[in-house]
Amino acid sequence: MEASKPLQTTAGDACGPEEEAKKMAAAAQDVNHLTDIRLVVLGWRWPGKSLTGNTILGREEFHLERAAEFCVKRQADVGARQVTVVDTPGWFSTQDTPASYKQELVRGASLCPPGPHAFLLVIPVGMFTEVDRVRIEEHVSLFGEQVWKHTIVVFTWADVLRTISIERYIRREGKELQWVLEKCKKRYFVINNSIPLFEEHPQVGHLLKKVEKMVAEEEGHYNLEVEKKSLEENKNAAKEVRDLGARPKQNSGLDLSKTKEVESLSSE
Template sequence: MSDSSKKEVDILLPAELRIVLLGMVGVGKSSSGNKILGQENLFDSKPGLSAVTEKCQKKTGNINNQNLVVVDTPGLLSIDKTEEEILREIKTSINLAEPGPHVFLIVLSVKEKYTKKEEDMVKSICDTFGKNTMDYTMVLFTHGEEGTKIEDFFSGNKNLHKLIKKCKYGYHLLDSRPEQVPELLKKINDKVQAAEGRYYTAEMLQEAETALQQQTVH
């Protein structure tokens, strides 16, 4: 790459990329956070259905001269907590990623079929973060190293197709190739640049809360 074209890329690249990881317990949110930041044990990650991550956690790093802020959240559908408690905690991710996340990564494992349970989880996320949620969302698939082809995972699952269509930032599959994370970051950066650096804000969350309250009143 010539010097001048490199400069252009630098100018376009957001100086900081803020990412919030969302999804059910055990799908690989914390491990994905570690992969993204290139360090193994920043976020606690363990097998099982009990949420290891009880509070939202923020970790930062610098990858290719770009500051990354990654916020890990407690998993939805944990056996230890009510959905309401979990959602209340998940909302604090917006403040941790201040002034707001560029992208919500909804983490799904290709080892788990996309069923009504997963759909309900996505619906809770959308209800919680409101009408703008999908404008800032990418689906991140984990467990890609076990040879599951993403096309096979999609095949015949209309609801999963629908979800991907709704997510403005598309999807990415994490596998064991060294390029997996650079490719993910490039995809996110491209989308954020196309969105002229826009990000999800605390005002949008406030609006979503008001909308939810009005729904319960009427």
């Protein structure tokens, strides 16, 4: 009977705990990796919204000087991914947003079927008020309640903080801003839009990985068709409540005739 030969190993097979951990981390990243990423950018007019879209794509695709009334969709290869960005009409800070703008805003999600992987809610660093919170809720809720699970807050103009950290800024602004972040499951990102577009932007890759992680955690992208159905059901339910409230009480005609009889008897 032949003695069993010892199992031969190569240098590549042997690895310590650190190498094994690195391999597992790389494998996890590969699982989350998306070959294409679809983004919809939301926010006020002039908060750095269009500029953020340009930063992500690495070139000037959205004209900063235009006051957008319509959605604009652009694509570019970013790293090993094809990235689609939809820039939406910005809403006003104090004025009511026209209904046509709101309709166009919602249409942005349909421009990247079957639905965007993430909504990037662009908020410029500065004083954040209750009015700002209400305006965000008013416009983001147009996409349905589930939209918050697929939303990342992107802070722009953070250079004004100088030595103040973004965490301290969030605490300083109080419950209004913290409410928004709670709705987004505290997903936020700080982006520097001052780096020239022709240079490789170190933050864009990190932002896209954050999007991939969110998609993995939420088990998919924002489903436009499901949300449309949900919004329509809510609208119909609200209409039924209004109709029920407007109906006259039962037997109201009988009660009215009895009242007339009493009036008739009292006059005799």
